[in-house]
Amino acid sequence: MPHSHPAEPHTDHDHGPADHHHDHRPLGRLRHALTPHSHDHTEAILTAEEASAYGIRAAWFSLAGMGATAVLQIVIVALSGSMALLADTLHNLGHLATTIPLILAFRIGRRPRTRRYPYGFKRAEDLVGLLIGFVIALSAALIIWESVRAIVEPRALTNLGWVLAAAIIGAAGNEIVAQYRIRAGRRIGSAALVAEGQHARTDALTSLAVIIGVAGAWLGLPQLDAIIGLVIAAVIVLVLIRSMRTVVRRLMDGVDDGTLERVETAARSVPGVVSVDDARARWLGHRLEGEVTITVPEEAGQASIQAIADEVRAALHGALPHLDRAVVQVRLG
Template structure:
């Protein structure tokens, strides 16, 4: 069950394969997008020819999905390019969020293709269409399954390396194409055994599979847009910070995705007698350890708190304390009373 979940549910990153360089990761993403596009277009062109001579609804569904992926590859490449631009005064955090927006666009296009597949399949159930050249359809289904799976493995593996939810989603959609190609093969076998409507029924199963994978992809993309990270990331980062020499306690660690890179900030408690230089050294060590241990992390802002009593804390934050949320202040006060 765990292996099946790993295949069909997108993951944001893989700590063992992570690429830490922002420029290298963008280059890898663009390369994966173009290579995937070439593979899908080759498969789609072959399938368009066979659809024209066979009339297969299931193969048409598979072909439409392939073409949908081909069209969404171009915006993905553009998003990677935009994300490489330097931050500006208007967009002071940079432009990498364009990648997440394209992820939403990809999902909408795939949802539209699923809707069209459902329409065509229902129409074929009501008005059966004669099939011809079944041997060609069968062969095309096998070729489509193999070609799409190769593209899927390459895109998903690269997406996990660079931390790109949009590229992983594209890979998952390519995998859905492979599944639909297998369904086409099953449909042809059904027709050979005298069940003419099985071709259209398989089209409905194709649409259901696409919608399920779409749901899982959208969940990851929406989590990114809401500044969410994978389970265990914050806990791991907090443990890393707490292990740094000179850190008395960890008040708060936050992280969020910006495209396929992560940004974080940490509030760290240190001894109150430290000089500015010594405090900076601890902050530098915290940054260094987090950058080395957290996949796809590009920047960390560290804020130091002196280890004070509750009364001393109030005096220290006299000017800014009333701007802080009650939850944040209570969390720190609870630590000072331990």
């Protein structure tokens, strides 16, 4: 006789080996830094309300940081005419344009479920992830257009010292914002927030690339500035593709490699579980929902079945700290 048991938050953490399979070689470290890892949850927050509030604070903090950096760069772009700095500035503005919808999505996701939306509104966060990708793609296209124009019709650069200073300040500011966003996104399991952090990190790298454009101008190679703009656009597109993979996967109810294995292992570890017949999980925003069907001995009594189901529920929360709700189906066999 099946029994459904919605899970309650559990505070034990039990990270399996799958959480630590990272390449520690130099190239592997770089790939890990530039690629979103939504399964990194070593500092996961377990309460949905707390996670949403943390995400909103992180978004406001990054909005202020990116805004200050963008304002400074806009002034210097107007003074210098640097295409590489313009590329970096446009990317920053793209982040500003997408941070407000992300904040709104976090707030919408906190609304209670309704009869029309029985699973709530948490998926609004992933929809904003698509918007983030669209806006960043537009900024990359504009950067390519302006850079090609600058190659065909070279423009004289002025105030190179200011451009250099803006690049250094932009790199430092963007990296601070990137670290905060990525840490917050991984902590609460938000693919959209992690993607925003990865884009900010790209801004930090591209701000450093502007220095090359300044060096080219000093060496009498003004077109190098526009070429760096094209390189920046290519890096943006690369990171965009990798970021959107996670967002689209979640919209398609996909999970990270090893997630179901952790669910099955956790359920099997509970005494009294004969077998695990089915395991499912999906992301709703930055929260996971899971479902598992277990078989217990046919002679088990009602009290024993309830106790086993409770232990399975607790084990699932230990294995998946972002888990918000779990359903345990029990079969006798």
